[in-house]
Amino acid sequence: MKVTFPHMGNLWICLNAMLQYLGVETVVPPPSTKRTLNLGSKHSPEFACMPLKLNLGNFMEASEMGADTILMAGGCGPCRFGYYAQLEHEILNDLGYNYRLVVMEPPEKSIRELLSRIRYITGNRSWLEVIRGIRFGFRKSRAADDLEIMAMKLRPREKSTGQADIALTEALKLIAETQRPEQLLTSYNSSMEIMKSVPTENRPVLKVGLVGEIYTMLEPFANMDIEKKLGRLGVEVDRSIYLSEWVNDHLFMGLIKGLRSSHIYKKHSAPYLMHFVGGHGQETLGGAVYYNNSGYDGVIQILPFTCMPEIVAQSVLPRFSQDTGMPVMTLIVDEQSGEAGLMTRLEAFVDLLAEKRDRKKELA
């Protein structure tokens, strides 16, 4: 069995750790590129959201490398993601790919269901081993998230452009290549050292919160490296969703304490969005309000074309922006999106934020 999975930011580091610890052979798809998107778009329904198209592209490219089993997450709707695995499998079958499909449905009542499906992939390992494997994967995702948070703080302040990202690549590589859980703490400390050694200078920076659909926020190819671009424009970015937080909330049912949880956001979404609408629609509003309360300069909502919950959020964000004076920009991405267009819009938005901040200083 050679197991593959879709890309979503650093998810591969987490899954690889878990599966390899349990002796499962993995095939990490090549990083998503234009080729991936083209392959996926060609064979997906036209109005399917971009994450589905990228998933499909990942699976097709992984198949070229010998993968024969797909590990995917499931869902219960109303966001389409819950049915991705089934549709992707049908499309792949019709195209002649012989993939076995293993879907991790979110545990509605207990964590046991999830564990038993993992068991299917891992064979005769003991429960203890499986839990250790999951824990190893989760700890790596926490480490990767911490490194990314550091990078977002470093980028607008780095003395020499690009240093923070070089450090980040090196640091993430260290984490990804750690073979045993016992070695993880050392790797974590070393990777933090790499990040801390990036020379910085004290500069006034703008602060922007990123909200929106989870896949587009976590996958740099989908969002065209928006965090890097904003960082280079002198902006410190905070993402309202991190992978480890999402895993904790949705797969571990919030068992791990001390992590930021989406429950904060849900409380803040009133009076704009008063109910769960699927996906992260409500969290988008809550995140926007949270960033406003925390003194951020601006909010950017990012979503794939046709994403339903985010369209609901998009409809009510203007009212929030009007009420609070918080600048909000919505970015919609699909397979036609171009970098130049994104860059122009980001530059204009950052100019607007800088001007606003200068005016505030003058009036103070």
Add this chain to the structure above:
Amino acid sequence: MPIKIGIPRSLLFYKYYPLWKTFLEELGAEVTISGHTTKAILQNGLKLSVDEACLPVKVAFGHVAALRDRVDYIFIPRLVSVSPREYICPKFLGFPDMVRQCVHGLPGVIDTNINLYRREKDMFRQYYKIGEFISKNPLKIAAAYRRAMAEMSGFNQRVEEGMLPEEAFSAPEKTRGENPGFRPTVAVVGHPYNIYDSFISINLIKRLGESGINVVTADNVPEQVVNSYAATLNKRLFWTLGRRMIGAAYHFIDNPSIMGIIHVASFACGPDSMTGDMIERKVRHKGNIPFLNLVLDEHTGEAGIVTRIEAFLDMVNMHGTAVGI
């Protein structure tokens, strides 16, 4: 002075109007509905909603705007779930919020949650809350609910027997009559708010009727049949309307008296992009009947649709000859 309540003629109006009208009127409210969709209503809706929203939602905004100056309350219950463990679509979940934040000059809004995700029995309590907008008398509300459910039951029966919803609203005596054997039957599969809205659908059903076609829709298929086909999917579909469409479509594909299938979807409709693909795949696998996929949006031009329907009907006739009808 009776309380005036406005029901927009959009979204799930086509499924629940008899229930809502009876319930509200039994409690003493005066119910107004917006007129049929027109270009003006669509234009208003477009102005009020975001570009990315699907056409039915944009039209619904237009209907709400058409009612706002005429009533005391706009009736837009938050339809979270109408069937256990199923949702309708995120837009329905957020529709009252979208309306509140985007439409100005609203009168009161009734946006009580209707959520049967856990249990169908929750429905009475939720409708009770709606009733409290009009009356404080628990017995009256309970009686109104019972009458409304009975009315709904009759309506559902008439639709299953082959009537179209708007016929079934108000003409219990008229039955649709048997299909004269020589009229080919074509199935139109799509959400009720697309196919029964004559403006959005470019009058599709009427046009087919005038071309000598007998039209059936997913609503004419009994619930058990829909469910038995939907159960063949590898994973339960969690969209109520999607499940009905797939179950009905799979049934039509298996049914030799259906001469063709037209799948109607809105541009950028989320669930339809997935279920439409699955239906199309099934048809192509079986390879036995003509299939037309129509995508509607606010720019849809009549000429284009008419051409495609004519071409499709040619295929249906050719197919009919081929199978000896």
